[in-house]
Amino acid sequence: PGKMREKEYKVGVVNGLAWTAVGGTTLEVQGVSMPGKGKLSLTGTLGNVMKESAHVAYTFVRAKGQDFGIEEADFNEKKDIHLHFPEGATPKDGPSAGITITTTIISILSGRGVRQDLAMTGEITITGEVLAVGGIKEKVIGAHRVGIREVILPAENESDVSEIPSEVSKDMKFNFVKNYEEVEKLVFEK
Amino acid sequence: PGKMREKEYKVGVVNGLAWTAVGGTTLEVQGVSMPGKGKLSLTGTLGNVMKESAHVAYTFVRAKGQDFGIEEADFNEKKDIHLHFPEGATPKDGPSAGITITTTIISILSGRGVRQDLAMTGEITITGEVLAVGGIKEKVIGAHRVGIREVILPAENESDVSEIPSEVSKDMKFNFVKNYEEVEKLVFEK
Amino acid sequence: PGKMREKEYKVGVVNGLAWTAVGGTTLEVQGVSMPGKGKLSLTGTLGNVMKESAHVAYTFVRAKGQDFGIEEADFNEKKDIHLHFPEGATPKDGPSAGITITTTIISILSGRGVRQDLAMTGEITITGEVLAVGGIKEKVIGAHRVGIREVILPAENESDVSEIPSEVSKDMKFNFVKNYEEVEKLVFEK
Amino acid sequence: PGKMREKEYKVGVVNGLAWTAVGGTTLEVQGVSMPGKGKLSLTGTLGNVMKESAHVAYTFVRAKGQDFGIEEADFNEKKDIHLHFPEGATPKDGPSAGITITTTIISILSGRGVRQDLAMTGEITITGEVLAVGGIKEKVIGAHRVGIREVILPAENESDVSEIPSEVSKDMKFNFVKNYEEVEKLVFEK
Amino acid sequence: PGKMREKEYKVGVVNGLAWTAVGGTTLEVQGVSMPGKGKLSLTGTLGNVMKESAHVAYTFVRAKGQDFGIEEADFNEKKDIHLHFPEGATPKDGPSAGITITTTIISILSGRGVRQDLAMTGEITITGEVLAVGGIKEKVIGAHRVGIREVILPAENESDVSEIPSEVSKDMKFNFVKNYEEVEKLVFEK
Amino acid sequence: PGKMREKEYKVGVVNGLAWTAVGGTTLEVQGVSMPGKGKLSLTGTLGNVMKESAHVAYTFVRAKGQDFGIEEADFNEKKDIHLHFPEGATPKDGPSAGITITTTIISILSGRGVRQDLAMTGEITITGEVLAVGGIKEKVIGAHRVGIREVILPAENESDVSEIPSEVSKDMKFNFVKNYEEVEKLVFEK
Numbered sequence A, B, C, D, E, F: 001p002g003k004m005r006e007k008e009y010k011v012g013v014v015n016g017l018a019w020t021a022v023g024g025t026t027l028e029v030q031g032v033s034m035p036g037k038g039k040l041s042l043t044g045t046l047g048n049v050m051k052e053s054a055h056v057a058y059t060f061v062r063a064k065g066q067d068f069g070i071e072e073a074d075f076n077e078k079k080d081i082h083l084h085f086p087e088g089a090t091p092k093d094g095p096s097a098g099i100t101i102t103t104t105i106i107s108i109l110s111g112r113g114v115r116q117d118l119a120m121t122g123e124i125t126i127t128g129e130v131l132a133v134g135g136i137k138e139k140v141i142g143a144h145r146v147g148i149r150e151v152i153l154p155a156e157n158e159s160d161v162s163e164i165p166s167e168v169s170k171d172m173k174f175n176f177v178k179n180y181e182e183v184e185k186l187v188f189e190k
């Protein structure tokens, strides 16, 4: 298992969980906001479902941003946002980075740091619900391998945790969430 | 059968009925409106017929909105609307969410709550007619399974109700409609 | 045969004639005009020839609109127009709805009602000529079946009428036209 | 052979020559200009070479329009132009309508009438050269059949005229041109 | 061999060299500049590499135009440019028209005439380097056949000249260039 | 081995390293910035991953430009940038030109010269991290062959250097970098 990560905070860098042909792994989302005109750029060889997921996250933050410490209510007219998913050549798709993307957007617009020792997965809807995703077992094993000891998972996936080998799950803290408000309480620097 | 749903109201969340390879089910439509410039965004892996159906619903509401409690007559210049169809990775298509989409748009623009214990299906035209759709039997069985006890169906589909097994139909209240005005009377909070 | 239709008038709803794999039928065109910026929207799963045909009709009305009771000479800058062809999931193509589309656009921009007991078919050009189309026999039989007793056909198709069975043609009034001016005299409420 | 056409003039209607699988024929180009913002619309199921050919003709007229009686030097900012090639469902392609399109654009912008008893074919370049085209024999026979007795052909095609049967060519007046200036002298109403 | 061309000058017409399935030939580039907003139009059935090559040439001229007699430093905001490659129906691609296109753009923006008895080939970069191209032997033979007696070639292609038959090369003047500055000295009217 | 390159500096020309079917080679990136409106143009037959990589580099420079000597903080509204990758007909793709592109953008916007005797490879992220790339052995051998004696490589690729034949590596200076700040210290003229 990877070296356990320290509890540090970064703005605009959030750990997701991905499920690939060769097993689970973490998937970093990086974000930058700049003075601009409301353009949302997405790079990293993303498929259409993932692009739509980012659009959903962006709308959710537009509608609810002030609840999360974003002062500029009309950021969508004054800021350009660029979200990048390294490594650039690896195709990525699916809705499961929804809460990771949401967290990245809130972080760069509010300036609040995000915990780097924690990873998350879950589909987001425009009303802020968190929906079930696939590959929970592989994702958690992959996160454990790179030193992650705490994860956020959709409440709808709670039953999938029983499939994780106990030598991994015994090290892990699991947080199950139904909506984004619960994610927010867990990830940001106070 | 699922637990019977209570008669509660939500703004911007409406239950449609979908017909998939594995049977009927409910298909939630979620909407958010935001200060903007009249952009209509659609996410949830929608096919072209479904996108056109949303465009038709949007035009119908632009033309008739004041009849339904929308005060801002020129919302199409001042509001951005985003409609999302969870789950994001599941492809969806067809015209049968027409009245569901129409209801979502009216709800978010008027602020009126929509009954959550009721589901609906029907194609909409730009003049507000409600046209027949397919899969009535499967859709109603699917709705019953998740606790729905009242549905809105196109009047043109009235004869299809005889194919629904009586152990389902005896629990159900059916509303048959010819145009959207009849839908409106059934779904909104007074 | 369908119940004979009454001579009533509607704004923005016009009966065309279509020719499908399963025989002829009527094809309704529905139009709405709204304050806007000159956008022409087309929905109903239209092929490229039909979209171009709508564009041709729109240009013809822009160039000649005042002859047909459209007062707002610059409607193309002040009105959005949406034309919809129910049923939304059925693909439609070809130039033969040209005069039907032209009539719909004139109706919604002038506010003049259109006869609902009459159906029409014919390609339109930007100078207002009406050109021959295919499927006359099937289209007229289909119209008769749904209660239509009067049709407008291109003069170039006059010879095709002899192929229609006499039990249909004896009920029908045929109007043959060479240009749109002749259509206009037949369809609008005085 | 068709009835010989009379020497009449129309604005915005010009006879080209086309070469199809079933022989030569005339190909009418229709144009309308309207107050607008410089949009060039093209309809009639045109291929890319034909669309580019229309763009070339448009540029040639922008650059040289005042030589041809177009007073509004900046028409490209104040006029929308729509060129339509009936019949709408028939695919059309190739550069050989170049001088026909050029003539149509000049006619609608200058208001000058064009001879209807004459047909033409030839590729145009942005400097106004007229280049050779294919199918001269078939095109001239087709024109003769519909009553045309005078044609304009590229000088580069002069040798192709010997292939035309003498019973056609004896009725025909041939004009061979090297550049558009020579076309202009032949087609417009004085 | 074609009749030897005279040393005359034209604005906006430049001879390139092309290499086709049936041997080498000259490829004329024609350009027109008009009052406009900075649009660069390209016609003549060009492939993507050739379109990019034209974009590279345009940027090079924007960056260095004043060195070449273009007074209007911001032409990219005030002029529309249209480059056409007759014959319109013949597909063309590749980077080898780079210096020909560059010369055409400079000619139409500066009003300087270009030698018509000379032809050229060479890829251009945005810094003005001239890079090697293919088909030198075929291109020079083709140019000779149509009466060209002087060519401009990339210095990187100097060794390819030994492959040209001596009965052609003995008639020819070869100019080898490393950058566009050397082209400019050879082609424009003083 | 190629003649060893001298330590000279150029603005807007940077040597990358590419890995092709026929071995490693240098890949020059050329950039020009011009008064404009913030357009980023990319030419040279680039694949989507490479285009996204350029977009990532551009965002990184927008966010951090003032650290690198770019005074015009809002260059993204006032400058057009064109990056070209000769040779134009050769397809190029992948994320490995990330730091090369970043260096080119900084050079043209700050006016600082870049070392021409040095080549580099490495993926860039929007936060400025430098990530591992493939083909290190082939790329370094290719650079050596054309006279390069110093390279910049991602720290993540340090172990790949052991695969390079010692007759090449003994001539080479290797710089391993984790983020762009380290690249900047090595490449620009002081």
Ligand SMILES: [Ca+2]
Pocket (backbone or CB within 6 Å): A028, F129
């Ligand atoms: Ca990282």
Ligand SMILES: [Ca+2]
Pocket (backbone or CB within 6 Å): A132, B087
């Ligand atoms: Ca699911």
Ligand SMILES: [Ca+2]
Pocket (backbone or CB within 6 Å): A129, B028
């Ligand atoms: Ca829900």
Ligand SMILES: [Ca+2]
Pocket (backbone or CB within 6 Å): B132, C087
């Ligand atoms: Ca149906």
Ligand SMILES: [Ca+2]
Pocket (backbone or CB within 6 Å): B129, C028
């Ligand atoms: Ca109807």
Ligand SMILES: [Ca+2]
Pocket (backbone or CB within 6 Å): C132, D087
């Ligand atoms: Ca026909």
Ligand SMILES: [Ca+2]
Pocket (backbone or CB within 6 Å): C129, D028
């Ligand atoms: Ca005609």
Ligand SMILES: [Ca+2]
Pocket (backbone or CB within 6 Å): D132, E087
């Ligand atoms: Ca030819």
Ligand SMILES: [Ca+2]
Pocket (backbone or CB within 6 Å): D129, E028
């Ligand atoms: Ca010429």
Ligand SMILES: [Ca+2]
Pocket (backbone or CB within 6 Å): E132, F087
């Ligand atoms: Ca090469």
Ligand SMILES: [Ca+2]
Pocket (backbone or CB within 6 Å): E129, F028
């Ligand atoms: Ca170089």
Ligand SMILES: [Ca+2]
Pocket (backbone or CB within 6 Å): A087, F132
């Ligand atoms: Ca990798």
